[in-house]
Amino acid sequence: xxxxxxxxxxxxxxxxxxxxxxxxxxxKVCDALLLRxxxxxxxxKLGCDPAYIYKVLKAKGLTAKDIIKK
Numbered sequence: 825x826x827x828x829x830x831x832x833x834x835x836x837x838x839x840x841x842x843x844x845x846x847x848x849x850x851x852k853v854c855d856a857l858l859l860r861x862x863x864x865x866x867x868x869k870l871g872c873d874p875a876y877i878y879k880v881l882k883a884k885g886l887t888a889k890d891i892i893k894k
Contacts, residue, residue: 825837848880
């Protein structure tokens with residue numbers, strides 16, 4: 825990918841921008857929540873941020889409270 829340098833205006837070739845997306849299926853998130861019964865503990869088990877768990881659940885119309893109460 826070519827990007828224009830902010831300082832000199834020259835085109836610079838960059839191999840990639842940012843980190844790769846962290847794609848995790850909602851079933852894996854739900855299983856971790858059922859097992860750990862706590863969002864921070866489930867996030868630690870999955871190796872992600874607690875906010876990511878809330879984001880995945882929100883995309884499917886779920887909440888952590890709904891999953892944990894099951």
